[in-house]
Amino acid sequence: MSLRLLCVTAHPDDECFAFGGALALAANRGAEVSVVCFTAGTAGSYRGNAKTDKELGDLRRAEFAASCAVLGVNHHEMLDYHDGKLEFTPISELAGKLVERIRSLKPHVVVTFGGDGSLNTHADHTIVSAATTAAFHWAGSPKRFVGLGELWTPQRLYYQTTSYFLPERLRPLPAPWTLTLDIRAVSERKLDAFRAHTTQRPLLNQVEPLFRELGQQEFYTLAASMLAQPAAQSTDMFEGVAE
Numbered sequence: 532m533s534l535r536l537l538c539v540t541a542h543p544d545d546e547c548f549a550f551g552g553a554l555a556l557a558a559n560r561g562a563e564v565s566v567v568c569f570t571a572g573t574a575g576s577y578r579g580n581a582k583t584d585k586e587l588g589d590l591r592r593a594e595f596a597a598s599c600a601v602l603g604v605n606h607h608e609m610l611d612y613h614d615g616k617l618e619f620t621p622i623s624e625l626a627g628k629l630v631e632r633i634r635s636l637k638p639h640v641v642v643t644f645g646g647d648g649s650l651n652t653h654a655d656h657t658i659v660s661a662a663t664t665a666a667f668h669w670a671g672s673p674k675r676f677v678g679l680g681e682l683w684t685p686q687r688l689y690y691q692t693t694s695y696f697l698p699e700r701l702r703p704l705p706a707p708w709t710l711t712l713d714i715r716a717v718s719e720r721k722l723d724a725f726r727a728h729t730t731q732r733p734l735l736n737q738v739e740p741l742f743r744e745l746g747q748q749e750f751y752t753l754a755a756s757m758l759a760q761p762a763a764q765s766t767d768m769f770e771g772v773a774e
C-alpha cells in the first residue's frame with residue numbers, strides 16, 4: 532500500500548499553478564496522487580482558438596489531462612460544474628461529490644485552497660475550500676451521506692497559501708503557513724505542466740518571471756489532523772502520516 536494524496540481544485544491549470552510542486556513531489560516519492568477539478572474553466576479570459584464554450588471546455592479538458600500527466604498524477608477527474616458559478620450551487624451538493632470520492636479514493640492527505648480564494652481571490656476557489664473542508668470532516672462520519680460508500684477518514688487537510696502577492700491585483704488574506712515545500716527539484720516540471728495548458732499561454736507568460744523569482748517554494752497550512760497539537764513548522768506533507 533502506498534500513501535495517497537487527493538487535491539481538489541476549481542479550474543484546469545489550478546493543479547499546476549497552485550499545487551504543481553506538491554503534486555510532483557508526492558508522485559516522485561511514489562504516492563498515489565488524485566486531482567478532482569470542479570469545472571472545465573469555460574469562463575476563462577484566454578480562449579485559444581475556441582469559438583464556443585463547448586470547444587473551450589473540450590480543449591481545457593485535454594490540457595488538464597496533459598498537465599496531470601506531466602505532474603505524475605495517477606487519477607484525474609473533471610466534474611461539469613459551471614466555471615465562475617460554484618457559489619450558487621448548494622455547498623452540501625459539492626461536498627457530497629467529494630465525500631463520495633474521498634470514500635472511494637481513500638486519501639491519507641487532502642489538499643485544497645484556503646478560504647482566501649488563493650492569489651487571484653477567485654470565488655470558486657473559496658467555495659472549493661469550503662466544500663472540501665466539509666467533505667474532509669464528513670467522509671468518515673456515519674451520520675453524513677449515509678450509504679454513499681464505505682466511510683474513510685483522511686489524516687490531514689492542508690490549505691494552499693502564499694508568501695507573496697500578485698502585483699496590481701486585489702490581495703487575498705492568506706493563512707499563515709505551517710508547511711514549506713522546497714520544490715526546486717520539480718519547479719521545471721511545474722512550468723512544463725503549465726505549458727500543457729496551451730490556451731492559457733498568455734497567463735503563463737505573465738506569471739513565469741514571478742514563478743522563477745519567488746516560486747521555488749510552495750506554502751501550505753495544516754488545517755486539520757488526527758492530533759490535537761500546537762502549530763509547528765514542517766517541510767514534508769506526509770511527515771508522520773501512517774499508511
Ligand SMILES: [Zn+2]
Pocket residue numbers: 541542545653656
Ligand atoms: Zn482557479
